Structures are given as structure tokens and as C-alpha cells.
Amino acid sequence: MKATLLALLLAALPLSAWGDKGHRATCALALKGLPPEVRAWYAGREGEVEDHASDPDHWRQDRKEGPRHFLDMEPYGGPDHLPRTVEEAQARLGGDFYRTGVVPWIIQDRWRDLVEAFRSGDAARVAMATSILSHYVADAHVPLHTTENHDGQATNQRGVHSRWETGLVERYVQPETLSPLPAEVDPRFMERPWDWLRASHALIPQLLEDDRTADRTTPSDTRDRTRRTPAYWMIFWARQGPVVTRQLQLAGKHLGDAVLSAWTEAGRPSPPAKPVH
Numbered sequence: 398m399k400a401t402l403l404a405l406l407l408a409a410l411p412l413s414a415w416g417d418k419g420h421r422a423t424c425a426l427a428l429k430g431l432p433p434e435v436r437a438w439y440a441g442r443e444g445e446v447e448d449h450a451s452d453p454d455h456w457r458q459d460r461k462e463g464p465r466h467f468l469d470m471e472p473y474g475g476p477d478h479l480p481r482t483v484e485e486a487q488a489r490l491g492g493d494f495y496r497t498g499v500v501p502w503i504i505q506d507r508w509r510d511l512v513e514a515f516r517s518g519d520a521a522r523v524a525m526a527t528s529i530l531s532h533y534v535a536d537a538h539v540p541l542h543t544t545e546n547h548d549g550q551a552t553n554q555r556g557v558h559s560r561w562e563t564g565l566v567e568r569y570v571q572p573e574t575l576s577p578l579p580a581e582v583d584p585r586f587m588e589r590p591w592d593w594l595r596a597s598h599a600l601i602p603q604l605l606e607d608d609r610t611a612d613r614t615t616p617s618d619t620r621d622r623t624r625r626t627p628a629y630w631m632i633f634w635a636r637q638g639p640v641v642t643r644q645l646q647l648a649g650k651h652l653g654d655a656v657l658s659a660w661t662e663a664g665r666p667s668p669p670a671k672p673v674h
């Protein structure tokens with residue numbers, strides 16, 4: 398009984414941001430935006446990085462995994478009042494703080510893993526650390542990962558979470574047409590996740606409004622609660638397509654910044670020599 402209840406609670410958490418396609422696109426964009434000396438670390442491993450980018454969405458059996466993918470801002474009083482450290486979060490919300498999401502601190506932790514991977518000189522480890530970091534960076538660029546109303550449940554728009562991040566991406570995004578943005582070293586990288594989350598959060602009102610607008614075009618008597626008509630998708634994409642595309646591009650750019658900054662922090666190491674056969 399208890400186990401069933403827990404499974405239901407976990408299933409309700411928004412774990413699967415972007416879907417596999419979006420997470421792969423984030424990695425591909427990031428690697429393309431790296432300078433050659435860093436990109437060399439990934440030579441022949443580009444597929445590996447993409448293949449594992451959705452792994453954290455499959456770690457549901459770990460009860461602590463769900464909150465690693467988001468940060469609800471409302472319990473802290475909104476985007477201008479976010480805690481900077483886990484200690485501050487805990488002091489303000491008590492034991493409940495973890496359930497409201499911890500993605501910015503997980504990004505910091507996984508970024509440190511990447512620095513260590515570069516220091517180890519092991520290219521396979523660098524590829525894996527990049528993959529795992531990429532997941533949380535990409536999730537931080539999904540607007541609905543920054544709010545308690547993460548599935549439109551408070552505004553009678555249930556399902557909007559997957560309509561935006563998976564429905565639109567799967568139907569319309571062509572990853573090969575997205576232009577990579579060049580990575581830059583960011584000496585204050587550790588502070589950036591809060592900037593990304595605030596920018597994501599600011600996109601929510603328009604996103605919800607566009608979902609409602611698209612819905613109004615769909616006759617309610619032919620609509621069940623989950624399915625949407627082709628007209629809905631066309632209108633939602635016409636309005637939110639540029640936002641989806643931009644958020645994917647920015648996720649790729651920010652992952653690139655993270656990789657380049659980690660490599661710099663590690664002392665700009667050369668990639669290991671290819672084994673001679």
C-alpha cells in the first residue's frame with residue numbers, strides 16, 4: 398500500500414523535460430559551439446554524450462531524484478527571493494525545502510564532477526559527466542520547471558507541461574536547423590543557474606496564455622481531456638515555437654559555457670592521446 402502511494406507521488410513529478418529529442422539537441426548544440434581544443438575531448442564520443450542525456454529521467458526509483466529536475470519559486474516568494482545555498486533554503490523552508498526542487502545546486506554539483514573528469518584525463522568520464530550535467534542544464538530552461546503550477550493544474554490547463562516540452566518538440570523542432578551559439582568562459586558560472594531559472598520563469602504567463610488561446614479554437618464537445626486537435630498544435634506552435642527554439646538554443650549555449658568553464662577551471666588540459674593500434 399505504502400509503496401503504491403509512493404509510486405503515484407513519484408509519477409506525478411515532472412521528470413521528463415524536453416523528452417529525448419530535446420535533451421539530445423542540447424548536447425549537439427553545446428558540442429558544436431565549443432572551441433576546437435575542447436571539442437577534441439569529445440572526438441568520436443558525440444553520440445555517447447547524447448545517448449546518456451536523458452538518463453536522469455530514468456532514475457525514478459531513487460526517491461531523491463525527482464526534485465533534482467526543478468525549482469518551484471513560489472514557496473520562496475518568487476524569482477527575486479530565491480535562496481543561494483542549500484543551507485539558506487533549508488533555513489527558510491525547513492525540511493520541506495527539498496521537495497520544492499534543488500536543480501540549481503545539482504547543476505553546481507554535476508559541474509564540479511565535470512571539472513574532476515577533465516582533471517582525471519579520462520575522455521570517457523568527461524563524456525559521461527557532460528551528459529549528466531546537460532540534463533539538468535536543459536531542464537532549468539523549461540519554464541514549467543520553475544513553478545508549483547508545473548502542469549497547469551492551478552489554472553485548469555492540466556497536461557500543458559508535456560504539450561509544451563514534448564508535444565511541440567516532437568512535432569515541430571528540427572534539431573539540425575538550430576544554430577549553435579559559441580561557448581564563452583564564464584568565471585561566475587556557479588551563479589548562472591539562478592539567472593537561467595529566472596529567465597525561464599518569466600516565460601510562464603505567456604506560455605499559459607498561448608495554451609488557452611490555442612485551446613479556444615478547439616470545440617469543447619469533441620475534445621477529451623488529453624487529446625488536442627491539429628488546429629490546437631498549429632496555433633500553439635505559431636505562438637510558442639520561437640520560445641521553444643530559443644530555450645533549446647540557450648540550453649545548448651549554457652551547457653557549452655559550462656563545459657568550457659569546467660575545462661578552464663581544470664587547467665585547460667589536452668585530451669588524452671588516441672591509443673595506437
Ligand SMILES: [Zn+2]
Binds near residue numbers: 412413414466532536
Ligand atoms: Zn529531467
